[in-house]
Amino acid sequence: MGKSVKISAVIPARYGSTRFEGKPLALILGKPMVQYVYEGVCQSRLIDEVFIATDDQRIMEVVKSFGGKAVLTSPNHPTGTDRVAEVAQNLRAEIIVNVQGDEPLIKGRIIDQAIRPLLRDQELLVSTLMTRIEEVKDWLSPNIVKVVVNRENDALYFSRSPIPLPRDLNVERLLSNPSKGKEFLPKKVFKHIGVYVFRRKFLLRFSKMKPTPLEKLEKLEQLRALENGVRIKVIPVRYEPLCVDIPDDIRKVEEFLSSQSI
Secondary structure (H helix, E strand, O other), rough: OOOOOOOOEEEEEOOOHHHHHOOOHHOOOOOHHHHHHHHHHOOOOOOEEEEEOOHHHHHHHHHHHHOOOEEEOOOOOOOHHHHHHHHOOOOOEEEEEOOOOOOOOHHHHHHHHHHHHHHHOOOOOOEEEEEEEEEEHHHHOOOOOOEEEOOOOEEEEOOOOOOOOOOOHHHHHHHHHHHHHHHHHHOOOEEEEEEEEEEEHHHHOOOOOOOHHHHHOOOOOOHHHHOOOOOEEEEEEOOOOOOHHHHHHHHHHHHHHHHHHO
């Protein structure tokens, strides 16, 4: 399959957040975060059109102000994927890219690496990204999602736990002094990056599947696909995501961007 297929990207941007209300509109060096994400996705060489999927008129107006395309969606969606699926119902694209709205540093070239496997393999329904974990604190953190893959880079499992876990590792000792535990970090451990590329027909089917036991346990949607026997291709990339979950994360992103402009 060549690039003759149409590819659309949808960025879910919800206003209400228990940890950071109005997060998509939070200013980073004077520019709303949702604009950073939008512009990063627009750098893609493979994506034909980019939409912001939101439940709030304020976000709609801001997106229109910087020339972006926004779609008003239901406020009742439990997940960002459901919000993306609502928009995808009215799109003619064969491939839908779901880019998380809280990754202001995301770049089009990174997203393109997730898209290419679906262009090469017509049987593949979904792909995503991963990057090497370099810090023990990230490996141990339940807020960082880890992924283990087979030799073909198909996902075996996603987890909030540190996987793979060496049997003889003394985790309690490591937790007591994680800064000195880098030598215990397995050589190939990966964190998941929240970019998903779906074949549109599968996305619409996926959004209607019932949540599965492991998904509910780990609070990870992608496990729903694995539990239903769906293969997920996971592409390794060199990219360190700086996600914005709480207001203090804005400062970290600004410090990074300022350091890049020096």
